[in-house]
Amino acid sequence: MPAKSYDDMTKEERDTYDADGRESERKEQEALPYRWKQELSDVSISLPLPKGTRGKDLNVKIQKKFLSVALKGKAPLMEGELCKEIKVEDSTWTIEDQSLLDIHLEKLNKMQWWENVLSHHPKIDTTKIQPEDSKLSDLDGETRGMVEKMMFDQQQKQLGKATSDEAKKMEALRKFQAAHPEMDFSKAKIS
Structure with missing residues (x-):
């Protein structure tokens, strides 16, 4: 018997499946x-470094779609x-307490x-990422609504389900x- 799809699971089965996935992750x-x-x-x-590491001891390469960190003369860490691609000009790195490399990558x-x-x-x-409410709440209402809609639509796509716009179109067609049962809708397509 094939394994149940996520949609066919009970709430308890989904919770167990999600918990197992989070633990494995x-x-x-x-x-x-x-x-x-x-x-x-x-x-x-955040990448731990040997105590006493200074900037001159590192080779850090940050490129649009590539990252490399190595101690000079050693294999890359x-x-x-x-x-995904980044904005190289807005990405940085710093050493904290001569033992921790902090890298900031600005997403494209x-x-x-x-x-x-x-x-x-x-x-x-x-699909399981829960952004910090404090960050979303900092946005004005219109921007927050747009971000939440985009996050919902991205989750729906990853689950193979209809996005909010597609669902609206399907509801309008229904x-x-x-209202028009006399019409044939067998060849109707939503795009």
Whole structure:
């Protein structure tokens, strides 16, 4: 018997499935040599360094779709293709307490959650991201509404469901069909 689809699961089954997924994701992320977090506009990375590390001891390359960090003369601590493009001119790095590298990457697309930092690293489920309310509440009503709609539509697309605009069009077609039962809608397409 095939496994149930997410939509066919009970609330308890979904909760268990989600909890298992979060735990697996947490373990994968903890195994990375760095920690990272994101907002819609940027990504922050913290990479532990040997105590006493100074800027001159590092080779840091930040490019539109590539990141590399290495101690001079050593193998990279992290290196690879970024999962999405960044604004190089607005991205920075600093060393904190001569033992922690903080990297700030400014996203090119500020309306998209990243699944990972480097494309070859484990992915997170972006449909489960809960942005901080304080950040969303800082936005004016119109902007907040637009961001929430975009987040909803992105989640719907990732789940293979209709976006809010597509749902509105389908509802309008259903109402029109109900008002005009004499018409044939078998070839009607929503685009």
